[in-house]
Amino acid sequence: MVTSMTDAANTNEPRPYHHGDLSRALVEAARRLLEQDGPSALSLRAVAREAGVSPAAPYHHFKDKGELLDAVAHEGWEMLNVRMTEARARETTLGDKLTALGVSYVQFAREHPALYRVMYDCSREKATLPEHLHEADDSAYCQVRDVITEVGGGPMNELDIELATTAAWCAAHGLAEMVAFKQFDPMKEQLGGDEAFLRGVFTHLGIFGHMNARALT
Amino acid sequence: MVTSMTDAANTNEPRPYHHGDLSRALVEAARRLLEQDGPSALSLRAVAREAGVSPAAPYHHFKDKGELLDAVAHEGWEMLNVRMTEARARETTLGDKLTALGVSYVQFAREHPALYRVMYDCSREKATLPEHLHEADDSAYCQVRDVITEVGGGPMNELDIELATTAAWCAAHGLAEMVAFKQFDPMKEQLGGDEAFLRGVFTHLGIFGHMNARALT
DNA sequence: AATACATCTTGACGGCGTTCAGATAGGTGC
């Protein structure tokens, strides 16, 4: 059983007493464990082991385990932002942009299921989604809201925009969780592929279907 | 610190050596802890304590902790089924029935957030939703599918029905999770109440908005 | 009454998150 090459634990030169940038190393170790063995394997002690330090070392950089997970989750949201920004830029019409945002969101969740779980688990404990989600311009929420605002043009009032964005968010998150439970293989086959399936579901959801219709006609 | 009155641990007559129906008592103890202190307080040892037995006793009735949680989750799904059946029966038009199913789903999730979490956490570990969900006639999924089938009438093919049901499910689950993160107080105020808010979001979601329009016109 | 069986307890194991006293090293002023 050989561990990761980036694992500082079993290099021969055993590491200087002071690590240098342990908080960074811890977050990366956590991400590695998460991708390899899932959320249940993500104990603070395991992270410390993976980073090659004692179980107590993380406490000089994070208040507790939750704060480390917060850092991991934060990275996750940033990755998601990048992903959605790219997907949005690839499309030309507003309807396509909106669908692309939704599809890329779900694809991210499926490619990084453990990370996606941590992102929401952290929010659950604080009973609130991260602030930057509703503020940073490139945040997933703001991007969706922007496109919806543009699609709606003048007629949509503030309340409707927030409602519609919330609805879209719920739909995307719901679908992201569902694809972790079910494979939907029969549907995928009939629709000819994975992305077609995702588009199919989104088309059945008002924000997307409705908007697409409006944008395309 | 006085514990629950149903707690068998501190009755004076300390309990017969053989409990009688421990598996039932354990599930109920688990539910009590869940409602009172949330999912994080739900350790096997705590459940055993609450039921007034030793930490090892549960292993004569459940293979491991997961199997106990499965039993709790199963009860949760049944409660949800009842809730949705009632909500559906209260309405007359198909559109109203569909919206009522969605609203009652989300309300259940908010009233029993810890139980709702356990229901999905159990599914996550097995990477599949419980079978009865797609089979039992009164299951949440089947109820939604039935109404959608009726609304669609003849024109909807099998694939579209499953897609639409999946979409509705995702939307409801997504919203159910969102209300655990955000209070949406500003929106609720503007819309005049909690249920109005939920209806508002669902109206923005295709299955519901679209269906309502079709059913009402 | 004797025997088999189900059920519950006791005690133990390793792993967890967390804390605290003490070891180690880099940085600062002399």
Add this chain to the structure above:
DNA sequence: GCACCTATCTGAACGCCGTCAAGATGTATT
């Protein structure tokens, strides 16, 4: 170059957890 301060890391400990094996205690069967 040296002493000191502070940040960082270690080691050992605490109480909790899930789980298991061995033994105690009732119930059921014969």
